[in-house]
Amino acid sequence: MKHIAVIGVGYVGLTTAACLAELGHHVTGVDMDEGKIVLLRRGDIPFSEPELPELVEQNVRAGRLNFTTSYQEAMQRADMAFICVGTPPTPSGHADMSQVEEAARQVALSATRSLIVVLKSTTPPGGNAERVADILARHLSPGINAPLVVNPEFLREGSAVYDTFHPDRAVIGAWDSAAAEAVAALYAPLRCPVLLTDPASAQLTKYASNAFLATKISFINEISRIAERVGANIHAIAQGMGFDERIGAEFLESGLGYGGSCFPKDVLALSAIAEQQGYYSQFLHAVTDINAGQRGLAVAKLGEVLGDLHGKAIGVLGLAFKSHTDDVRESPALSVISMLCQQGAVVRAYDPVATSTAQKVLPPHAALEYCADAYAAVRGCHAVLIATNWPEFRSLDWSRVHSSMAGNAVMDGRGLLSPDAMRGMGFEYLAFAN
Numbered sequence: 001m002k003h004i005a006v007i008g009v010g011y012v013g014l015t016t017a018a019c020l021a022e023l024g025h026h027v028t029g030v031d032m033d034e035g036k037i038v039l040l041r042r043g044d045i046p047f048s049e050p051e052l053p054e055l056v057e058q059n060v061r062a063g064r065l066n067f068t069t070s071y072q073e074a075m076q077r078a079d080m081a082f083i084c085v086g087t088p089p090t091p092s093g094h095a096d097m098s099q100v101e102e103a104a105r106q107v108a109l110s111a112t113r114s115l116i117v118v119l120k121s122t123t124p125p126g127g128n129a130e131r132v133a134d135i136l137a138r139h140l141s142p143g144i145n146a147p148l149v150v151n152p153e154f155l156r157e158g159s160a161v162y163d164t165f166h167p168d169r170a171v172i173g174a175w176d177s178a179a180a181e182a183v184a185a186l187y188a189p190l191r192c193p194v195l196l197t198d199p200a201s202a203q204l205t206k207y208a209s210n211a212f213l214a215t216k217i218s219f220i221n222e223i224s225r226i227a228e229r230v231g232a233n234i235h236a237i238a239q240g241m242g243f244d245e246r247i248g249a250e251f252l253e254s255g256l257g258y259g260g261s262c263f264p265k266d267v268l269a270l271s272a273i274a275e276q277q278g279y280y281s282q283f284l285h286a287v288t289d290i291n292a293g294q295r296g297l298a299v300a301k302l303g304e305v306l307g308d309l310h311g312k313a314i315g316v317l318g319l320a321f322k323s324h325t326d327d328v329r330e331s332p333a334l335s336v337i338s339m340l341c342q343q344g345a346v347v348r349a350y351d352p353v354a355t356s357t358a359q360k361v362l363p364p365h366a367a368l369e370y371c372a373d374a375y376a377a378v379r380g381c382h383a384v385l386i387a388t389n390w391p392e393f394r395s396l397d398w399s400r401v402h403s404s405m406a407g408n409a410v411m412d413g414r415g416l417l418s419p420d421a422m423r424g425m426g427f428e429y430l431a432f433a434n
């Protein structure tokens with residue numbers, strides 16, 4: 001059993017803290033956001049993530065998990081500190097390292113004993129790990145050591161707890177082999193492959209993994225553009241490709257493209273890393289461009305059917321960047337809503353859990369209304385656009401939807417519905433290549 005401080009209790013930090021506590025460790029989560037800590041101390045979770053509320057509650061009750069805004073309190077007995085703060089994109093696409101550097105400085109200043117510092121935040125290779133190690137060394141009291149271990153996180157939002165307990169691998173990059181082994185020991189109960197490597201390789205493994213998954217999505221979206229022109233069905237194609245084990249069936253869902261707090265920023269950051277080293281990656285720029293283009297294509301398809309979008313009512317189902325989360329960072333749904341409003345459409349939006357997060361991000365607009373349920377959102381609409389892959393949109397009573405709409409167009413931006421069934425009910429069914 002270890003005493004562990006987790007710095008930053010966002011999506012990654014809170015999940016990591018709760019899962020480490022569940023594995024028997026004593027964990028203190030620290031965040032500079034007092035509001036988050038107040039919520040957590042009251043037993044509330046600051047965001048929506050399946051299984052997490054129960055896990056946090058159980059471990060707080062068992063006395064293994066607590067929360068504070070004080071680094072001193074969290075670091076008092078810490079054997080390890082996990083840095084899980086954000087690395088958002090700068091305007092030039094680089095990863096902003098300021099939260100990580102500040103967290104490292106605070107960890108070092110409040111350390112009263114030697115400990116291992118584990119960098120879970122996604123950070124680019126090319127000097128950043130070295131800089132964090134240097135910040136630690138400069139701010140530690142004499143006689144205290146804090147070797148740095150780079151241990152990138154691979155969880156997905158919406159299945160964060162499951163992914164943490166069932167990881168495909170742990171990647172551990174360190175200069176100090178004893179520190180690397182100590183972090184590897186934490187993963188032993190999870191029985192996953194553990195890759196021990198150097199910090200730069202660990203960092204680049206994370207970016208390469210995200211860029212590869214983003215590439216699969218842009219690739220299938222590129223194929224869907226070709227498929228549409230030759231009258232082929234993209235779902236059949238993806239299925240046929242996916243049977244080939246060398247290709248794999250996952251991440252071949254065509255549609256509005258990827259969003260979220262990771263793929264868009266990490267592909268950009270990888271391009272920026274390459275450019276900093278004098279290499280322009282045409283390939284990564286193409287992945288980003290294809291992805292961005294899907295949103296405009298969806299709006300154009302609606303325009304083709306409805307003519308001028310001005311004054312047309314469009315029901316948008318989904319605001320989150322994917323199902324089972326309230327996260328709207330880089331959500332394709334929000335870009336599409338902005339495009340529709342710009343073209344003069346009246347938007348009626350609904351999401352099972354992400355309305356309040358969307359309201360904080362989208363500027364209020366006279367033509368944008370948030371609705372309490374999917375049926376309210378589609379009522380009186382000329383068209384419906386499915387923007388997020390929530391399962392509940394698949395199981396709506398679509399004949400009820402049809403009879404309550406003013407028009408009959410449905411743009412299925414996530415390939416959720418059966419084209420034949422929808423057309424059979426009298427919808428003008430629009431999608432990417434089917």
Ligand SMILES: NC(=O)c1ccc[n+]([C@@H]2O[C@H](COP(=O)([O-])OP(=O)(O)OC[C@H]3O[C@@H](n4cnc5c(N)ncnc54)[C@H](O)[C@@H]3O)[C@@H](O)[C@H]2O)c1
Nearest residue numbers: 008010011012031032033085086087099103121122153157
């Ligand atoms: N969200 C994901 O699915 C995911 C998955 C894998 C990796 N990552 C990476 O993990 C990192 C964290 O992502 P996230 O989505 O959890 O971010 P987040 O924004 O949800 O959480 C970051 C937290 O850190 C806190 N914070 C910032 N500076 C701090 C400081 N100096 N001291 C204490 N707290 C501080 C913030 O208040 C916030 O609560 C990023 O590098 C991200 O790229 C994210």
Ligand SMILES: O=c1ccn([C@@H]2O[C@H](COP(=O)(O)OP(=O)(O)O[C@H]3O[C@H](CO)[C@@H](O)[C@H](O)[C@H]3O)[C@@H](O)[C@H]2O)c(=O)[nH]1
Nearest residue numbers: 153154155156157217251252253257258259260262321322
């Ligand atoms: O076939 C697919 C699969 C996904 N998506 C979209 O891609 C985005 C990302 O989805 P997903 O990867 O499931 O969610 P994230 O929570 O962003 O997780 C990714 O980003 C995390 C942060 O780095 C990594 O840890 C995870 O391994 C990686 O999957 C979402 O907008 C999805 O709608 C598609 O368009 N088609």
